[in-house]
Amino acid sequence: PATKALAQQLNGLKAPVTFFITPPHGGHVAVVNHWAEAHLVACVPPPTLSELAEGDTQWVARCANQRHWAVPALERHFLRHTQGIQGVREFLERALSGRLGQGVIGCDSWTYAYLQQVIGIEGAPVFTLQSMEGEQLSHYFTKIATHRGQSPLVYSTRTGKPVLTESATQSADKAPNKELQRLAAHCRGHIGLAWHYWRERLREPTSDDEEALWLVDALAEAELSADTGDIATLVLHALLIHGGLDDDSLGQVLPFSHHEALNARLALQRKGVVSSCEGRWQITPLSYASVRQLLESRNYLVDPL
Known part of the structure; x- marks a missing residue:
């Protein structure tokens, strides 16, 4: 559905570059990949770590002969140091001027905030997913869990009442359940984060008859x-700005030794704040709200969402 909505927004747009951004765990990579596949658009592969570390911009030249292109994850195309920012700066300058044809860029909201500050990417259309309230989450969770036309029955362990809107209607519960409204508020309306909480909080019935x-x-x-x-705070901020990093890359973007960075990352891992996903350390979904709050309280650059 998000891919179809993005395609509708792109239909007729003449801008050389359009951004689709989501917060961590929001799904921008999958959406842009699906859009590119459906429209037979080639995706620009990210540069290697050595290319980024050396400031090599050859990967930008590889985009020059395409009328249409897509970048599913812009956060994979830079490192936050002098050499590591050169390639993405040149790429965005060419792309925004129209010299690379027409493209769609998927981008983490933290990466977008950072690149706005260091490069300036104003003027290009930007889309994101609409934030959801409790009732919208209820319809969404019901839809993705419906099996053979049958909606799931989910009850709150706190109140014993149905959680999903459809179940509440069937049981003549006139007052809508507040569980998902609280969840939506905690996740700032972000559907990706809410989905992770939903999955983690669900429990199977205690008896076979139920x-x-x-x-x-x-x-x-x-x-x-x-x-x-x-x-530790700088490690967390670096991981968010880059949409996750491996240990080698992490050591290159922090102002202290690799040993200190590794120790901080290990401590955060033991606390369950970061975990490995596809070879990169990322903030875990259930830790994101706490991490964002900490960074904002210390006046770090935070994402716009």
Whole structure:
């Protein structure tokens, strides 16, 4: 559905570049990949770590002979240091001027905020997913879980009432359940994060005779203490700006030794704040709200979403 909505917005647009951004775990990579595949548009492969570290811009030249192109994950095309920013700066300058034809760029919202500051990418159309409230989440969760025309029954362990709107209507519960409204608020309306919470909070029935699922009241989230050190804070910020990094890349974008960076990352891993995904360390979905709050309280650059 998000891919179809993006295609509708792109239909008739004459801009040389259009951005589609989402917060972490929001799905921009999948959406742009699906769009490119459906429209037979080639995706620009990301440069290698050595190309980024050396400031090599040959990967930009490889985009020159395409009328239409897509970049599913712009966060994979730079590193935050002098050499690592050269390629993406040249790429965006050429793309925004129209010299590379017409393209769609998927981008993490933290990467977008950072590149706005260091390069300036104003003027290009930007789309994102609409934030969702509780009732919209209820319809969404019902739709993706419906099996053979049958909607799932999900009850709150706190109140014993149905959580999903359709179930509440069937049980003549006139007051809509507040569980998903609280979830939507906690996740700032982001559907990707809400989906992770939903999955983690669902529990199977306690007996074989029972068909309903149960939604536990809360989860033990990995929270950061107010006295989190500067090194750990910088590690978290770097991971968000780059949409995740491996240990080698992480050491290249931080102002301290590789050993210090590794120790900070290991401590965050033990707390459950970061985890490995496809070879990169990322902020875990259930830790994101706490991490963003910490960075904002310390006046770090945060994403616009």
